[in-house]
Amino acid sequence: MIGEVKWRIVAGIELALASAMIVLDLFIPTLLVLGLCAISLLARKDGIRTLGFRRVDRPSHLVLMVLVLVLGWTLLQLGLVMPVLSHITGTVQDLSAFEDLKGNVGNLAFLLLMTWTLAALGEEIVYRGYLQVRVREIAGSSRWGIAVAVLVTSLLFGIAHTEQGVVGLVVTALDAVFFSWVRLRFDDNLWAAVLAHGLSNTIGIVTFFLIGPIYGLW
Numbered sequence: 518m519i520g521e522v523k524w525r526i527v528a529g530i531e532l533a534l535a536s537a538m539i540v541l542d543l544f545i546p547t548l549l550v551l552g553l554c555a556i557s558l559l560a561r562k563d564g565i566r567t568l569g570f571r572r573v574d575r576p577s578h579l580v581l582m583v584l585v586l587v588l589g590w591t592l593l594q595l596g597l598v599m600p601v602l603s604h605i606t607g608t609v610q611d612l613s614a615f616e617d618l619k620g621n622v623g624n625l626a627f628l629l630l631m632t633w634t635l636a637a638l639g640e641e642i643v644y645r646g647y648l649q650v651r652v653r654e655i656a657g658s659s660r661w662g663i664a665v666a667v668l669v670t671s672l673l674f675g676i677a678h679t680e681q682g683v684v685g686l687v688v689t690a691l692d693a694v695f696f697s698w699v700r701l702r703f704d705d706n707l708w709a710a711v712l713a714h715g716l717s718n719t720i721g722i723v724t725f726f727l728i729g730p731i732y733g734l735w
């Protein structure tokens with residue numbers, strides 16, 4: 518019992534440190550929190566499987582199912598969420614970082630590499646993996662505890678993308694909820710969230726490469 522309380526306190530300290538790194542936008546927050554995650558796992562003598570990585574028996578089936586969900590989510594974001602948010606706020610998601618991507622093969626290759634490493638794998642380990650596990654450690658693994666973990670980490674994920682403006686913050690926070698749901702939908706497997714994140718970003722990047730940034734379907 519004492520040991521359990523001790524690790525809950527430690528989890529709270531870890532969560533506070535990670536939140537500060539993200540909110541203050543220190544260096545590259547994802548890399549800093551990955552370092553904190555590594556220290557945490559070593560201190561607990563835990564393996565990376567404790568973050569949610571599980572064996573996938575039918576990888577091709579998982580990829581196909583996640584792709585279908587991502588396509589549906591992308592259409593919902595473009596067809597409803599982004600236009601409504603833009604109408605309410607009078608602004609659009611700031612995608613100026615991708616203005617030079619259209620027709621630029623070099624930028625496309627670089628962004629796809631970053632998408633599947635730092636973004637899909639790195640950010641999922643941090644937000645849907647490490648941080649959600651620590652929040653669950655504090656709040657419990659009941660439905661309520663899981664909901665709290667999803668909400669807290671999704672808010673942090675949105676804050677990590679404040680350079681995209683108010684609309685971008687909300688859109689990415691909702692993306693985080695979607696990635697969390699995908700993880701839970703597929704037996705709480707973090708690989709599913711990694712796939713969802715990577716495929717979602719890939720669709721966006723390839724679209725920007727072909728036609729430039731888009732801010733909704735209407």
